[in-house]
Amino acid sequence: MTTIPTLEGVASRMVQTDRLRIHVLTAGPEDGIPVVFIHGNGSAATFWEETMLALPPGFRGIAPDLRGYGDTEPLPVDATLGLGDMVEDVHSLVRTLGLGQFHLVGHSMGGGVAMKYAIAYPEDLLSITLVDTMSPYGYSGSKDVDGTPCYDDGAPAGAASVNPDFVRLLKEGDRGTDNPVSPRNVMRQFYFKPPFVPKREEELLSALLSLRVGEDWYPGDFVPSPHWPGAAPGTRGIVNAFSRKYFDASGIVNISPKPPILWIRGADDLVVSNSAMWDIATLGALGFVPGWPGPAECPPQPMLDQIRAVLERYRANGGSYREIVIPDCGHTPFIEKPEEFNAAFHAFLREVG
Numbered sequence: 509m510t511t512i513p514t515l516e517g518v519a520s521r522m523v524q525t526d527r528l529r530i531h532v533l534t535a536g537p538e539d540g541i542p543v544v545f546i547h548g549n550g551s552a553a554t555f556w557e558e559t560m561l562a563l564p565p566g567f568r569g570i571a572p573d574l575r576g577y578g579d580t581e582p583l584p585v586d587a588t589l590g591l592g593d594m595v596e597d598v599h600s601l602v603r604t605l606g607l608g609q610f611h612l613v614g615h616s617m618g619g620g621v622a623m624k625y626a627i628a629y630p631e632d633l634l635s636i637t638l639v640d641t642m643s644p645y646g647y648s649g650s651k652d653v654d655g656t657p658c659y660d661d662g663a664p665a666g667a668a669s670v671n672p673d674f675v676r677l678l679k680e681g682d683r684g685t686d687n688p689v690s691p692r693n694v695m696r697q698f699y700f701k702p703p704f705v706p707k708r709e710e711e712l713l714s715a716l717l718s719l720r721v722g723e724d725w726y727p728g729d730f731v732p733s734p735h736w737p738g739a740a741p742g743t744r745g746i747v748n749a750f751s752r753k754y755f756d757a758s759g760i761v762n763i764s765p766k767p768p769i770l771w772i773r774g775a776d777d778l779v780v781s782n783s784a785m786w787d788i789a790t791l792g793a794l795g796f797v798p799g800w801p802g803p804a805e806c807p808p809q810p811m812l813d814q815i816r817a818v819l820e821r822y823r824a825n826g827g828s829y830r831e832i833v834i835p836d837c838g839h840t841p842f843i844e845k846p847e848e849f850n851a852a853f854h855a856f857l858r859e860v861g
Contacts, residue, residue, distance in 0.1 A: 510579055512714045515557045522579070523572075525600035531579035532601070533571045535560035540568030541634075542607045543857070546598065547571065548616030548640075549726075549746060550695075552578035552715035555615070557708075559842045564854050570610075572601055574621070576725040576746060577718055584724035587741060587748035590646075590755040591617075595624045602632065611857060613637040616779065616839065620646075620750055623757035630763040635860040637770045637853060640780050640839050642750060643814040644760065648787045649752035651807050653817040658789075658806045659735040662753025666741030667728035669788040679721040683713060691716050698785065701776050701838035712843075736801050737788065758818050766827035770856045771819060772849065774837030782810045830856070 510520040510531060519534045533553040543563060545556040553571035560569025573580040574594050586593050598621065602610065611634045614622030619641025626636055645655030649665030658664065674689045682690050692713055696705060699712075706712055723729040728745015732738065741748035748754065778785045785791070790808040792800030800806065819829045832852045834841045842849045 512552070512554050512578070512711055512718070514554075515561060517561050518557050523601060523604055525597070525604045527597055527600040528575060528583050529581040530597065530601050531573045533557065533560070534569060536563055536568035537566070538568065540566055542602075542610035543567050543569050544598070544602065544607070544610050544612050545569060545571040546612070546614040546618030546621045547574065547577065548618045549750075550716050550719055551615075551712070552718050554578070554711055554715035555840070555843065558846060559850070559853075562846065562850050564857065567611075567857065570605070570607070572598065573718075574618075576720040578715065579718070582720045582725065584744065585728070585746050585749055587728055587743050587745055587751075587754055589749065591621050591624050591749050594621050595628055598625060599629055599632075609634050611635045611637070611860070613639065614641060615639040615842070617642055617746075617750055620644075620755060620757060623760050626763055626767070627757060627759050630765055630767065633767040635767050635770070635856065637772065637856065638815075639842060640773045640777050641771065641815065642780060643809065643811040644757040644818045645809075645814050646752035646755035647747075647750050648789065648809055650809055650814070653810060653813045655752065655756065655758060655814055657752050659733070659740070661731075661733050661735065661740040662751055663733040663735040663740040664737050664788045664792075664806060665751035665753065666730055666739070666748045667723075667745055668730035668737070668739030670727040670747055675721060675727060678717065678719060678726070681717050683717070698778050699838065699840050700844050701774065701836065704838070704844050706843050736792070736799050736806060737797055761818060761821040761825050761827075766822065766825070768856075768860055769819065769822065769827065769829040770832065770853070771815065771829060772832045772834065772841065772852055774839060774841045774844065775833050775835045776837060777839045779839040780811050782812050783808045784811055787811075
């Protein structure tokens with residue numbers, strides 16, 4: 509079913525739901541406790557294969573490709589829903605598969621999908637694991653721990669903040685290393701902490717290149733803005749969908765019931781941090797994007813502080829969470845440091861039951 513080769517023990521299938529046709533990878537016993545894995549931006553279910561195969565006995569891994577990624581039907585992404593269409597896609601999948609309650613794991617953007625899923629369907633969840641998750645206040649465009657937008661129109665976040673050369677090379681399916689912003693180089697520099705190179709780099713690169721490029725998918729459309737850098741999010745596409753203009757998962761603090769949360773991340777993550785290298789405000793502060801208006805108006809987004817503040821409120825409202833930081837590790841600890849990641853993740857799953 510899949511266009512990307514899978515590891516032995518991982519099954520690939522297409523599932524028709526009442527919303528769309530979803531490609532799904534699975535591993536483990538059919539009657540195992542379900543663990544649903546949601547991939548991040550610029551990836552696909554392929555990234556979860558080793559993690560699913562390593563699950564403890566009695567658990568079953570299920571990893572879908574989100575719309576616009578991998579082999580799932582590439583329906584357009586409505587940015588104004590703030591990843592809500594992906595939440596409903598996942599919900600339609602778990603209903604079609606008849607999963608009942610399950611553990612939910614989200615990486616990076618997938619963490620945003622997981623948080624929004626918890627807001628919509630908290631009763632479905634046995635636990636939530638957020639792996640190097642994006643902030644509950646989206647990616648770029650906010651300036652304090654409460655997620656206050658820098659500007660009302662959503663600038664400087666959104667599709668216009670993405671390097672156009674990277675988009676071009678992605679669309680061309682470039683697999684080389686000559687261009688500093690080629691997909692392979694971006695993956696090596698930002699997904700993992702150099703000099704780490706994964707054994708299955710070709711398959712992971714194929715997953716990155718499976719990302720559908722265009723205004724309806726990646727990065728999306730944009731509109732003129734009177735604010736720096738002169739553009740704001742449009743209404744279509746994935747980068748706009750997780751911008752601060754449309755994305756807000758801080759309501760997770762009020763859900764009931766409150767499944768336990770594990771927040772696990774790499775200590776040296778360049779993608780999600782208080783000075784993230786994909787945050788255009790960080791690039792402005794470093795002088796890479798001219799015209800930056802300064803830290804009072806548009807500071808780098810304090811992503812880690814925002815995540816922790818929301819999780820502390822979750823705890824204060826009766827929930828529980830645990831933060832685990834894996835040293836000497838970048839944005840993808842389940843691939844870079846699988847032993848450390850699995851030790852913490854499996855202990856959490858067993859503790860929850």
